[in-house]
Amino acid sequence: MHTSLEVRFRGKRLLIDFGEDWLPHAADLHVDAIVLTHGHPDHAWGLKRGAPCPVYATEATWKVISEFEIRDRHIMQPGRAFRIAGFSVEAFAVEHSIRCPAVGFRVTAGKKSFFYAPDIVAIVDRSAALSQVQLYIGDGATIERSLVRRSGEYVIGHTPIRTQIGWCEKEAVPQAIFTHCGTEIVSSDPAESLARVAALGEERNVQASIAWDGLEIDL
Ligand SMILES: [Zn+2]
Ligand SMILES: [Zn+2]
DSSP, X not given: OOOOEEEEETTEEEEEOOOGGGGGGGXXXXXXXXXXXXXXXXXXXXXXXXXXXXEEEEHHHHHHTTTSOOOSEEEEOTTSEEEETTEEEEEEEEESOSSSOEEEEEEEETTEEEEEOSSOSEETTHHHHHTTOXXXXXXXXXXXXXXXXXXTTEEEEEOOHHHHHHHHHHTTOOEEEEESOOHHHHTSOHHHHHHHHHHHXXXXXXXXXXXXXXXXXXX
């Protein structure tokens, strides 16, 4: 399925992203708020016909999805922590797309924080985004082959898992899970992909693995 992550803490539920695959399930959503990383179809278009709760996104993302039938809209500014449904959520600009400027989210609940960036070339302010983070949830488009392209003064696309594990090592993030997997992972033997990612993590002292639809973890 397209990207969507539900975060639960003390009876509150926050949803991050809701890609187009999820559109038929939009009416069954029982969450307190939704935040969107960017306006690409595989992250936001499940909300085309509206949302049953407040939705938070950057101004750039709202421009891309202005036609959507969402009534309760909130604008997030990168670099400022927002209190959303009992969570502290801070957006950090990431390089990924020119048309659909993207952010990653640093989410804190209680004493735990994680960072979530399903589509990413680079985090603009990486040290701040990953400081005191227990878990990095990143872009599983490719394991080692780069899908980063240059477009004028911008870099766009997807950074390989290997590079993202390197960021975790540098910023002392102990655990990484890769989601939104590309064909390299989806079309190969799951055990083999998991072993490759775990081995790359071991080289860098990061516990690294791959997510799957329905995966639940306790942080
Ligand atoms: Zn994207
Ligand atoms: Zn995507």
